[in-house]
Amino acid sequence: MLAVWRAVVFLLAGTVAAFVCLLALPVMLILCLVARPAALALLARTTRWERTRVAKYTGRPIPEAAPPDRLRDVWRDLIWFVGHALTGTVVGIFGVALPLAAVNAVLVPAYWWLAPADDPVSSPYPVTSWTGAAFMPLLGLGYAILSLWATPWLARTQAGLARWLLSPPPGARLAERVAELTASRAAALEAHGAELRRIERDLHDDTQNRIVAVAMHLGIVERALRRDPATALPLVLKAQDAASDALAGLRGVVRSIYPPVLTERGLDGAVAGLIARCAVPTTLTVTTLGRAPAAVESAAYFVVAEALTNVAKHSGANRCEVRLTGADPLVIEVWDDGQGGADETGGTGLLGIQRRVAAFDGHATIDSPDGGPTVLKVELPNGS
Numbered sequence: 459m460l461a462v463w464r465a466v467v468f469l470l471a472g473t474v475a476a477f478v479c480l481l482a483l484p485v486m487l488i489l490c491l492v493a494r495p496a497a498l499a500l501l502a503r504t505t506r507w508e509r510t511r512v513a514k515y516t517g518r519p520i521p522e523a524a525p526p527d528r529l530r531d532v533w534r535d536l537i538w539f540v541g542h543a544l545t546g547t548v549v550g551i552f553g554v555a556l557p558l559a560a561v562n563a564v565l566v567p568a569y570w571w572l573a574p575a576d577d578p579v580s581s582p583y584p585v586t587s588w589t590g591a592a593f594m595p596l597l598g599l600g601y602a603i604l605s606l607w608a609t610p611w612l613a614r615t616q617a618g619l620a621r622w623l624l625s626p627p628p629g630a631r632l633a634e635r636v637a638e639l640t641a642s643r644a645a646a647l648e649a650h651g652a653e654l655r656r657i658e659r660d661l662h663d664d665t666q667n668r669i670v671a672v673a674m675h676l677g678i679v680e681r682a683l684r685r686d687p688a689t690a691l692p693l694v695l696k697a698q699d700a701a702s703d704a705l706a707g708l709r710g711v712v713r714s715i716y717p718p719v720l721t722e723r724g725l726d727g728a729v730a731g732l733i734a735r736c737a738v739p740t741t742l743t744v745t746t747l748g749r750a751p752a753a754v755e756s757a758a759y760f761v762v763a764e765a766l767t768n769v770a771k772h773s774g775a776n777r778c779e780v781r782l783t784g785a786d787p788l789v790i791e792v793w794d795d796g797q798g799g800a801d802e803t804g805g806t807g808l809l810g811i812q813r814r815v816a817a818f819d820g821h822a823t824i825d826s827p828d829g830g831p832t833v834l835k836v837e838l839p840n841g842s
């Protein structure tokens with residue numbers, strides 16, 4: 459019954475749309491054939507609506523191709539438009555009329571005698587006696603059985619045709635995928651370049667300065683040793699301090715390239731370490747986490763590190779949750795009950811996450827309505 463009801467709703471919406479398409483058909487055809495942008499945009503909107511309608515009914519989305527801008531790309535949409543305009547109304551009315559006829563036939567015995575004698579209830583035969591009326595529910599049963607099969611079949615056929623015409627052809631999917639991969643390769647190169655520049659800056663501005671300081675101190679020690687060796691000891695200690703300082707800086711740079719804790723404790727252990735240092739009480743849930751390539755684990759680690767820094771710095775949250783799930787893709791979710799309003803354009807951290815993740819052909823989404831909560835969800839394909 460539910461299947462018939464869903465099919466009736468689907469077909470009714472299709473009938474209304476088909477009727478409107480039919481009225482607009484001549485104008486649309488002419489305007490699309492001369493490739494008027496407004497008509498093409500209207501066609502794209504109509505097919506998007508149809509995709510949503512079919513996806514809701516069948517539970518399977520129809521993939522959308524890149525927006526077409528030429529007639530060559532649009533002909534499948536146009537064939538659907540013409541086909542739906544010409545057949546949608548008839549198919550819809552037939553699919554909806556069957557169950558309605560079943561209901562009507564069952565009700566006829568209750569009201570046939572109200573009809574005037576010269577204009578009796580006459581579907582499909584004139585009902586002029588109680589015997590005639592008594593047969594109607596039997597006929598209703600026949601209609602009901604027929605519509606139980608025919609109405610969902612009509613809806614499925616209409617949905618199937620729409621899916622066939624409105625899905626991008628396999629070649630287009632492939633072309634789209636190539637475009638996506640080209641973009642992600644460009645993002646990978648860009649991220650790699652940015653990373654190299656950052657390491658170069660860190661080594662140049664920080665580590666190098668600290669080593670220069672060590673060299674300077676050693677120069678002073680040398681001169682002191684020549685003049686008066688007794689005064690050299692405190693200077694040696696200073697040089698030693700400067701060397702320790704330089705070493706600490708160097709360790710910092712190494713950690714920012716690939717945190718050694720990842721090798722030692724794995725991603726879950728490393729993230730647990732980050733959480734232990736987070737000012738907001740945070741829980742960690744790990745489900746079926748496998749080992750991923752070093753670059754992916756490192757990206758995941760930096761994503762969590764940035765997300766937790768944001769939670770501590772901006773959210774005002776009382777509670778935070780980090781979830782790590784799966785191996786391919788590796789899914790990272792960071793949830794906080796703070797004030798929300800995270801905005802990618804407000805700084806560099808979230809954009810950095812986007813760029814890092816795009817380099818792996820992954821996705822990052824942030825959902826942060828005003829008033830919270832904030833959820834950052836990142837999917838990182840493993841590449842294996």
Ligand SMILES: Nc1ncnc2c1ncn2[C@@H]1O[C@H](COP(=O)(O)OP(=O)(O)O)[C@@H](O)[C@H]1O
Nearest residue numbers: 768769772773798800801804805806807808832
């Ligand atoms: N968890 C969060 N809760 C509330 N606001 C956030 C959160 N994360 C980020 N934001 C907001 O989004 C902005 C952009 O974040 P981000 O790109 O990391 O920049 P920043 O360098 O300021 O941390 C932040 O300035 C902050 O206002």
Ligand SMILES: [Mg+2]
Nearest residue numbers: 768805807808
């Ligand atoms: Mg930040």
